[in-house]
Amino acid sequence: xxxxxxxxxxxxxxxxxxxxxxxxxxxxxxxxxxxxxxxxxxxxxxxxxxxxxxxxxxxxxxxxxxxxxxxxxxxxxxxxxxxxxxxxxxxxxxxxxxxxxxxxxxxxxxxxxxxxxxxxxxxxxxxxxxxxxxxxxxxxxxxxxxxxxxxxxxxxxxxxxxxxxxxxxxxxxxxxxxxxxxxxxxxxxxxxxxxxxxxxxxxxxxxxxxxxxxxxxxxxxxxxxxxxxxxxxxxxxxxxxxxxxxxxxxxxxxxxxxxxxxxxxxxxxxxxxxxxxxxxxxxxxxxxxxxxxxxxxxxxxxxxxxxxxxxxxxxxxxxxxxxxxxxxxxxxxxxxxxxxxxxxxxxxxxxxxxx
Ligand SMILES: *Cc1c(COP(=O)(O)O)cnc(C)c1O
Numbered sequence: 010x011x012x013x014x015x016x017x018x019x020x021x022x023x024x025x026x027x028x029x030x031x032x033x034x035x036x037x038x039x040x041x042x043x044x045x046x047x048x049x050x051x052x053x054x055x056x057x058x059x060x061x062x063x064x065x066x067x068x069x070x071x072x073x074x075x076x077x078x079x080x081x082x083x084x085x086x087x088x089x090x091x092x093x094x095x096x097x098x099x100x101x102x103x104x105x106x107x108x109x110x111x112x113x114x115x116x117x118x119x120x121x122x123x124x125x126x127x128x129x130x131x132x133x134x135x136x137x138x139x140x141x142x143x144x145x146x147x148x149x150x151x152x153x154x155x156x157x158x159x160x161x162x163x164x165x166x167x168x169x170x171x172x173x174x175x176x177x178x179x180x181x182x183x184x185x186x187x188x189x190x191x192x193x194x195x196x197x198x199x200x201x202x203x204x205x206x207x208x209x210x211x212x213x214x215x216x217x218x219x220x221x222x223x224x225x226x227x228x229x230x231x232x233x234x235x236x237x238x239x240x241x242x243x244x245x246x247x248x249x250x251x252x253x254x255x256x257x258x259x260x261x262x263x264x265x266x267x268x269x270x271x272x273x274x275x276x277x278x279x280x281x282x283x284x285x286x287x288x289x290x291x292x293x294x295x296x297x298x299x300x301x302x303x304x305x306x307x308x309x310x311x312x313x314x315x316x317x318x319x320x321x322x323x324x325x326x327x328x329x330x331x332x333x334x335x336x337x338x339x340x341x342x343x344x345x346x347x348x349x350x351x352x353x354x355x356x357x358x359x360x361x362x363x364x
Contacts, residue, residue: 049234075267177305290347
């Protein structure tokens with residue numbers, strides 16, 4: 010027997026682990042600067058690490074209390090009801106729950122191109138279909154309500170990314186409101202705020218309270234440095250009431266991830282430092298790279314380098330891992346994650362030399 014026809018499903022191409030890359034090149038993993046996945050270069054909050062240690066011996070129990078506590082901590086910060094906070098294994102898992110809750114077979118989503126691969130993967134898993142709207146390089150990947158609505162045709166969900174990865178551009182708050190106004194009553198506008206902490210502009214989460222057709226996706230993987238634990242969430246309209254309880258996988262987020270999330274939320278100085286390190290690196294990358302770069306609200310910079318794949322490979326051989334943007338439909342670009350000061354200097358030196 011066989012699984013259902015999966016030929017229309019793309020295989021997720023995770024970046025290869027550093028150990029694997031180092032082994033291939035006969036190098037020590039320690040010699041590498043890893044700036045390919047927008048991870049936090051200073052690591053997780055020490056308080057999150059302590060929480061994981063402290064609760065390690067209790068993982069024989071289901072995460073009953075911690076799941077509730079993390080949900081309530083987030084709800085309180087966002088001034089929303091706990092039912093509006095949908096915890097999930099990463100922002101990716103939250104996308105699955107949204108699609109489970111919204112898509113009937115054949116329903117369409119509208120997603121940006123360039124964009125985030127998992128929107129369409131997850132929509133297809135849930136028997137949805139995918140259409141896209143372009144972000145134009147010639148216009149600096151500018152995001153406007155009008156630019157999205159031009160391609161909108163009654164889709165069930167419209168995705169925006171702000172700050173956008175890999176492009177760096179943002180969707181202004183008024184544009185988001187205009188977009189939500191311009192779509193049908195039964196269309197949800199999802200703003201992916203995976204990188205919101207690094208932006209100078211405020212989060213759009215308050216629109217979740219104000220409206221009944223906007224959801225905001227957040228994650229602990231980036232500014233909070235918990236990518237390895239897989240914990241994220243989506244803030245959903247109040248009117249959806251118990252929808253989460255009807256679609257979630259029971260205890261979606263595991264005990265240690267919940268405990269780390271609670272501790273990380275409480276450690277504001279760690280987030281502040283993470284954001285400060287990223288912003289400093291971002292300024293250095295933009296000033297010092299011998300390439301055209303775009304303004305970025307995230308913890309990364311997009312750079313035009315001619316042949317993204319060749320430049321990525323040349324940097325890799327010299328111990329600097331960056332992201333080739335061919336898979337985003339930008340084969341002439343690379344995305345460099347913001348690192349510590351030393352990592353950033355090394356990346357700039359290697360990249361400028363390669364260029
Ligand atoms: C990293 C990222 C996410 C969420 O990733 P998780 O690790 O699953 O939380 C969502 N959207 C974008 C654009 C991202 O870059």
